[in-house]
Amino acid sequence: MAEDTHTDDGDVPGAPPGSPGARRGDEDASTIDKSGSGQRDVDPDKIDEEALLAEFEAEKPARHLTGIPGHVVAVVGVGLSLYALYWVFNPMPRQVYLPLFLSVGLFLTFLTYRGWARRDKDKESGKADHPNVLDWLLALASLVPGIYMVWDWQGFFRRAITPTDTDLIVGTLLVVLILEAARRTVGVLVPIVVMAFLAMAYFGSYMPSPFTTADFGWIRLIGHNVMGTQGIFGVPLEVAATYIILFTIYGAVLAASGATKFFIDLSFAAFGQSPAGPGRTVTLSGFLLGTVSGSGVATTVTLGGFGWPLLRKSGYPPEAGGGVLAAAGIGAIMSPPTLGAAAFIIAELLNVSYLEVLVWATIPTILYYLGIILAIEFDARRHGTHQVDVEHQSAWRLLLRFGYHFSSLAAIVVFMALGYTPFRAVVYATVLAFLLSFLDRQHWMTPKRIWHAFTQGATGALSVIAVMAVAGIIVGVMTLTGLALRLAGIVVDFAGGNLLLTALFSAVVVVLLGLAVPVTASFIISFVIISPALQQVGVEPFAAAMFIFYYAVLSEVSPPTALSPFAAAAITGAKPVPTMWLTWKYTLPAFLVPFIFVLSDNGIGLLFEGGPGTVAIAFVAAVLAVSALAVVTGKWLIGPAGWPERILFLGAALALLVMEPMWIAIGLGLAVLGTVVHVVMRRRAGHDVSGGIAGLVPGGSGEGSETPASGEPAASGQSAGSGATAAPASTTTARDER
8 A cells, every 4th residue: 555645745646746735846857848858757656736837827826925924814714714614504694694705706806816927036035926916905904995894784785886985996996906916826817807808798799790889888887897796796607616626625624534645546556457457547636636626737747747657667658658647637627526626606696506417427438538548548559568467455445444534525415405504514524534443543534634634625726816806707798798699690690590509609719718717617608608608509508508517617628728738748748739639539438429419319318417317328329339449549459450440439429429219220330330340350461369459358368469569669668579468577666656
């Protein structure tokens, strides 16, 4: 079993890298090749997680505060977490809760996030990274709007149509503060987008058609966006102040109780002992770590610390290893039971329970990971990877001893199924995770760990708070000007009212937005524009919301930015662009599945809608389609697959995705024909076909494994003629790998 990851120096076990409370990386050991010129020799033991996050994560890393600033942030952070927990059991008007929550959140943001990048000479000198005078002034100014609004909250929000001069000053101050907070936490692009929307409303009559609107003065913009419930204090911020902070508290408690270590150890034990085992291990770890991380890049970086040495020693080329890391990291955002922040917004916007959103996400998640696992199995044979021995306990022994960590995750779903609100469900699950920590002496939730968990719960939500607040302005401008329906009409008109073209254009719009702004912000903006467009051509609201959700997430692996693959390439020393395309290959099913439940009548079965028969047909057809796509992209079936059989399997996949009985039959026929062609071609070439399928079974011996396909690089340390079952080049322990 791997070493315990707990430290007693104030770090929060399992905290997202770069966040307050996370272990600080070695600042002198950056492995980033900012030029992207090619491969690098990377020491996996000296991966600078903070530098990687600063380079590739949409959300910027926070300061590591010590001394008085650290104590102030800790005390205020614990207070904000307790305030959120108090609200769960003692609800108060949103006009009181949200202004105070936002003000305190902004106060913490200006102290924990830098206004500018830290200078190299300050890093080298070891100078404390403390807030400066401007940071303190902005932090204190952030408290003014909250106090002012709550002092006479009924009068303040009633004056939305006719605000006083003081209202305008305070409202303007709040807008400036949230724009600066967003710039510090997610970069300058988001504030620029928000200011563009404000300018569009302010100079509406000067905008070119079809963006022309009435001119809305600053008084109207402040009244609507600050003093109403459709702007800053709308659904996005409400989600941050309820769902998100409660789930970050839960994640911090779960990580501190030893769950992160257990998830990684279980992944090693379950899948480590086979040629494809390292890839399976990384994939399962990504899924499990998603319960305590809401970021694709952060999960990718965390996986890279222990996963890349394992992949490298088994024979994975850097590009393929980076693709596996990035695909597994992205999956964390779209996997139940926590999903990403956008999933909480779906529940609020559609006025459905969060449990229903989890149900909608279940089958697409299964299909996503099925596609990755099949790609890994085929790649293990193409690259000639070999087994890496890792010292570990048996999976069953780990489950019997530490399997209780899964119970709090299951409890969230059970409590919601029993009729509890998501807020109470996650609080009760947090209490359960706290109590279960006492089953492991090394991870008891001591007062110190409880304090850190509450601090992490607040600081872990700061970047989302700022993004949600500015996203509310965009929603407010859209509703005030009516641009949302107008832009939706433009998309539909451009597609000529055709459902397929509307879906294609919608996917492109969501991905393009996702290249500029974080997942949550891109979802909110896209939902306002794209959801009405899809509904105009007959798509159900829930299907439209899930379609937008998946494409907002997948923007993180889409060219030309592809943040997660580029971060993975920095870890593995791979060329960034090939890593990006390999990641795209692994995630291809996730790009196609959303089209199924938008375009096909039976496709809504993938969201558990339409009745048991529809669900069964959709699930089986989708599994077969994903498997056929894996053959196409993996270039492998029983052995290396040539163009004839790959073309047949591509036709099979596309036919199966239609999900109509006739097309399903055609797809099955093409798949059978492709298999027959493959077997015949293999026999003509004099290859044995009897053992190839056995090696695909998890834990199988891989006796049917072949040499790498023509044109594929041989595994590190192997000759081109060695098979996937070659003896391990070395025996490593869990300590070596992690």
